[in-house]
Amino acid sequence: xxxxxxxxxxxxxxxxxxxxxxxxxxxxxxxxxxxxxxxxxxxxxxxxxxxxxxxxxxxxxxxxxxxxxxxxxxxxxxxxxxxxxxxxxxxxxxxxxxxxxxxxxxxxxxxxxxxxxxxxxxxxxxxx
Numbered sequence: 001x002x003x004x005x006x007x008x009x010x011x012x013x014x015x016x017x018x019x020x021x022x023x024x025x026x027x028x029x030x031x032x033x034x035x036x037x038x039x040x041x042x043x044x045x046x047x048x049x050x051x052x053x054x055x056x057x058x059x060x061x062x063x064x065x066x067x068x069x070x071x072x073x074x075x076x077x078x079x080x081x082x083x084x085x086x087x088x089x090x091x092x093x094x095x096x097x098x099x100x101x102x103x104x105x106x107x108x109x110x111x112x113x114x115x116x117x118x119x120x121x122x123x124x125x126x127x128x
Contacts, residue, residue, distance in 0.1 A: 002077075003073060003074050003077040004092060006071065007043075007071060007092065008096065008101070008103070010068065010071045011045070011096070011103045012101070012102065012103045013068070014045060014066030014067070014068055015066070015102070015103045015106045015107070017066050017067060019047060019064060019106060020047070020063070020064055022047075022049050022063050022064070023047030023048065023049065023063060023064050023110060024047075024048060024049060024050055024051045024110055024111050024112075025047070025048045025050075025051035025058065025059070025110050025111045025112040025113065025114065026045060026046070026047055026048070026107055026110055026112075026113050026114070027045070027046050027047075027048055027059035027113075027114045027115070027116075027122060028043055028044070028045055028089070028093060028113070028114070028115040028116075029043070029044045029045075029046065029059070029115075029116065029117070029118045030042070030043050030082070030085060030086060030089060030115070030116065030117045030118070031043075031044065031070075031117065031118045033070075033072060036072055038074055038075045038076070039072035039073060039074060039075060040073070040075050040078055040079075040080055040085070041072075041073045041078045041082070041085045042070045042071065042072045042073060043070060043071060043073060043089060044065075044069045044070035044071075045065070045066060045069065045070075046059065046062045046064065046065050046069075047062070047063055047064030047065070047110075048060075048061045048062060048063065049061045049062070049063035051110075051111040051112045053112070053124060053127065056121065056122060058114075058122075059114055059122055073085065073089070082117060086115070086116070086117065089115060090115055090123070090125060093113070093115055093125060094125055094126075097113060097125070097126050107126075108126065108128075110128075111127065111128050112124050112126065112127045112128070113125055113126040113127075
């Protein structure tokens with residue numbers, strides 16, 4: 001199974017959990033998990049209680065997380081460079097957001113969707 005398929009399955013499962021109304025935006029945070037074979041990067045989903053496009057730290061207002069907060073990204077998908085990983089994940093998310101699957105509808109029900117590395121800049125990739 002491909003990472004895209006694994007990711008879509010994970011996302012569909014975690015978004016089946018009730019996302020509280022206090023969530024105003026979603027953030028997909030990339031990070032480097034420790035000591036996992038064949039995994040250089042991971043991606044987590046959080047719900048933020050506020051969104052302000054002029055505040056680069058809006059996703060720090062975390063008010064929700066799914067029970068399975070993150071999924072590892074296989075090295076063969078992500079590559080070893082963070083820039084390549086970010087580009088691939090952003091493309092994956094943009095394709096998903098534009099689809100009609102239930103997960104995309106849930107994500108689009110909020111004000112914005114961002115993606116970025118936890119210690120870097122967050123890029124808003126979709127906004128109402």
